[in-house]
Amino acid sequence: MNGRIFEKTLQLTKDLVAYPSVSHESNESVSQFVSNQLSAQNFDIEWHHYVDEKGKNKVSVVGKRGGGRGGVAYLAHTDVVPAEDWSFDLSGPFEPKEHGARLYGRGSCDMKGSLACAIVAASQIDAEQQSGPIYFVVTSDEEVGMFGAKQVNSQSIYFQEMVDSGTVGIVGEPTCLNVVHAHKGGQRLAVRSRGRSAHTSTNEGINANYQLIPALQELLAIRQESETNPIYRNSLFDPPTLSWNMTITNEPEAVNVTPSLAQVNIFFRAMPNVNHQPLLEATRKLCTQHALEFDLRDCVAPWHVASDGPWIQDMLRIVGQAESHSVCFATDAGILQRLERLLICGPGDIQQAHRSDEWISFDQLEKGVEVYRRAFEFWATTGQLH
Ligand SMILES: [Zn+2]
Structure with a gap:
């Protein structure tokens, strides 16, 4: 990958991490930032808002670019777990810091680095060449009850469109870019x-x-x-x-x-x-x-799809791996399983998520952009692997 793409991904991850969007606070400003990023790439935006039980504004953003049916969706969340016990002493949890080929900060691994990879990957796809839509589903409150995903499931017109047209959904939670077909609830x-x-x-x-x-x-x-x-x-x-x-x-x-x-x-x-x-x-x-x-x-319901599903096999070819896996943590996939062709694949290691010195490696950020670009190309443009 060229250095400019990596720099862009790193900077975008830092911009996202700098928003202290802990689940018990509002995620409205980081959602506005994500919405602006997608709008700048000609995505149309659905803005789903509610006020949580503590009176905080919560927002999920659903974006769509390109006509046709099917296509591909990338799914993420913008909330992060609390950081009161933050222990990385070179910088605070919301002051993203590069150190030893890693980016440190709350949410760098779970899952703002992944979101940055997908946004940059989408910018590499020529919208004129799209034969199917690319969607983004970026939810609130994934860490504390998945209320954002529940609202998207019940209210989003774009999500219903995805369900009806057999869109392939990639939940970008950290799996070290392994392909996952099942998780616990x-x-x-x-x-x-x-x-x-x-x-x-x-x-x-x-x-x-x-x-x-x-x-x-x-x-x-x-x-x-x-x-x-x-x-x-x-x-x-x-x-x-x-x-x-x-x-x-x-x-x-x-x-x-x-x-x-x-x-x-x-x-x-x-x-x-x-x-x-x-x-x-x-x-x-x-x-x-x-x-x-x-x-x-x-x-949250457990989630699983057939490991021999054609979209799982296609994704394995995209990442260059032989078999898919299961994981023991729950994701928005449990809520959004009306979307049948779902899978989980994202940069970063779940071992580094939720830690008091959370980080993501530069290597995973680089590979993440590449994997998402190939997936977007495969399902929303040519149907070929490049
Ligand atoms: Zn997560």
């Missing part, structure tokens, strides 16, 4: 005990923990069941289990106050072809027996 639930707060120097309080404690051993047994019973395994994944995790919180936490709330927060990674309902039912039953609240929270 996610399910949150809470088990809750309520008491009454009071200063412990009085007898007024009811400690919420005391109702919960006898149930904990049984909750642990359900977790063990999820790990050991083969019906809860799918060998497509590593690890092949649901990765059932529990945390316990108290409110208030001061040690001289009786807590009015004790809550077990459970999260597990749902898998295709694994029915986890018996585990949920066992948890619900236990809650009834111990007079605890059972609260089933939001979930």
Whole structure:
């Protein structure tokens, strides 16, 4: 690749990382920036907006360039995980910094570097030569409930068009540019005990923990069941289990106050072809027996497509690899699976995502542009590989 393209990609990644679009803040300004970038390349823009539960403006941008049907879509998110624990000492999380052939910054790997690669790749495609459309779907809140993808799924005219016309969708989450055809989902639930707060120097309080404690051993047994019973395994994944995790919180936490709330927060990674309902039912039953609240929270469905699907095989040829893989993290693909011809392929290593010194290598940025350019050419211009 020529150096100018790389410089452009690096600069665009830095511009994106500089927006502190942590999921609990608004992503409106970074979305405006993405929209401007796409508009400058003659994309038509859909602007999907909502106000989240904390009153912050959230935006997903859907862009389209070129007529015809089918074509190709690139999918990303602009929100990033928090950076309070940022540990890279040469610069802050939102001050992108080059160091040792890497770009450091929150979101550099997950997934603003990928988005920059796709935007630059689109700029290398002559719109006059397009035989099918190129779409961009750039969502909010992917890290915290995928509300942006949910809105796109239910409201976007362009997304409906993609569904109806068999567009190939590339979710650009970091996979080291490996082609992925399956991922786990996610399910949150809470088990809750309520008491009454009071200063412990009085007898007024009811400690919420005391109702919960006898149930904990049984909750642990359900977790063990999820790990050991083969019906809860799918060998497509590593690890092949649901990765059932529990945390316990108290409110208030001061040690001289009786807590009015004790809550077990459970999260597990749902898998295709694994029915986890018996585990949920066992948890619900236990809650009834111990007079605890059972609260089933939001979930993301697991996602998988046939690994021998023609679009998977085409993408393998584009990246020059022999076989596709599965991953254990969820993506917007779980929400957007009405789009049948989906795959995941993006620059950067998931090991570097969400870390306190998040980075992406220059090499992955260079290769990312190349892969997306070839994919856009293949599905939206000639139907050939170059
Ligand atoms: Zn991501």
